[in-house]
Amino acid sequence: MSQTNLQEKLPQPIERGPKVEASKEEQHTVEYSLLRAVVLILTCTMAMVLNIANSTMVSIALPIIGHDLNIPSERLQWLVSAYSLTSGCFLVFFGRLADLYGRKRVFVAGSLWLAVFSLGLGFANDEITLDILRGFQGIGAAATIPSSVGIIAGAFPPSRMRSFALATFSAGAPMGAAIGMILGGVLTQLTAQTWRSVFWLAAGLSAATTVLGMFSIDADLPSTEKDTRVDWLGALLVTAGLVLIVFVLSEGEIAGWKTPYIIALLIVGVICMVLFVLWEHYLEHVHENHSEEALNSRWTPPPLMKTSIWGRAKGKFAAAMLIAFLNWSAFLAWQFWVQIWYWQLYYQDYLNLSPILTMVRLLPMFVTGILCNFAIALSIGRVSLVVIIVLGTLLTGTASLLFALINPSSPYWAFGFPAAVIVVFGADFVFASGTIFVAKISLPHEQSLTGALFNTMTQIGTAFGLTISTIVYDRVVARDESSIDSHSATLKGYKAAQWTAFGFAMLSAVLATMFLRGVGIVGYSKHSVIQDEEKAAREKEQHESALSLDAPTIVS
Known part of the structure; x- marks a missing residue:
């Protein structure tokens, strides 16, 4: 396809911000000092870490919360579900608000909101108050996640720096899961306030993120869209x-x-x-x-959302969403059942380990999350998207397979350690490369919205994965507990749930192989280099109307 024809076929939006040429945008990015760029990236990544940690920290504290406040065990899960409901279901709305009225405004407001309600949760004394405040707490996370994607995409034009920034942001998800489990176990066991200290820590970290956001994120540019109605x-x-x-x-x-x-x-x-x-x-x-x-x-x-966006890049946008949905179903199902396996059945019941020693065995997830960020940043500009995503889904599936085959008498190094290492690589390979891919085929004024859509699919995938694996677990236990002892029936149920997670991961691998072929490399091998096609689109989008056509820059 010729350069002229390619430019004519690219979507031409009305971009937010002043009418400047692409070269000036590049100059704006160069003005970021290394320190300021690092602070900006870490600020946005902190939003993702807090989003996930706010779920895992509370999951660990559930038994103590139930004991202190006399909450029946069957209703404890609502302390997790209330947060997940609002944090996942308001993403699209806040993504659009961020694109229209300013990503920094939405980010700072969301972080502050999160801090306030996290603080309030630490003083709650009954079940209803906890459930309501957890729901409101999740709204803050729903505001920070899509605005973070837009902030990164707006601060760094297509380049290795953008790939690194989005990879770091995405690594915040598995890192948040690991950090939440570790800190939740430590605070619950060692502090006098037990579970309340978990919420107060979240409040302090959210307040720090608010302050960092106020000073590290550029002021929002006035919108030039003709119609900013919601x-x-x-x-x-x-x-x-x-x-x-x-x-x-x-x-x-x-x-x-x-x-x-x-x-x-x-x-x-x-x-x-x-x-x-x-x-x-x-x-x-x-x-x-x-x-x-x-x-x-x-x-x-x-x-609020153009339906034609799902056909972007010849339908590969929709394919990436479905793959992320399935892989996240596998990852969160693995994490949920591993928590139960580690804490209730193996390490604490079999080995009589304390919560802290149990958390130590999940430390590899934290270390792997950091290493995975560098792996993505180095490979995304050299390896095709389909290879990275298929590898990620296979690693996620392998972690589930290890626990589907685990022997209770086996040492930690045989099953637990390798699974804790590779599952983070699997989750982050898919999440980070998917985020970079979606950002690449999205127009500048869509970045927060498309980031919200991607994260919404992972949130729905979480609920779907937990639901289906729980159904499988319940059916297996109900079938076998009459013929074998309850302990063995429970173990078979856990393994069946992990086989279910393995199935999700393998299905996502098949879909990636079928529908993402031809995408090619979505990252950048040279710092601050903008592809000619994207540069042409940026120059034209200052004065032309948006068109809902495929963005063919990365599809052969």
């Missing part, structure tokens, strides 16, 4: 639909899938999502046709 109906439909679906996935196995309210909520949730897609398609059609009457109507704001 699609409130679309926001309501997608948020309500996601909340109901994730709620049903979390509650269905507990309440029973035939329970009337579970069936009703699932139907309503699906209807909301279908209406959301139809509404967004209608708004996109209206704005593409430039009907003056429709454009001036208060009922037809710009779409």
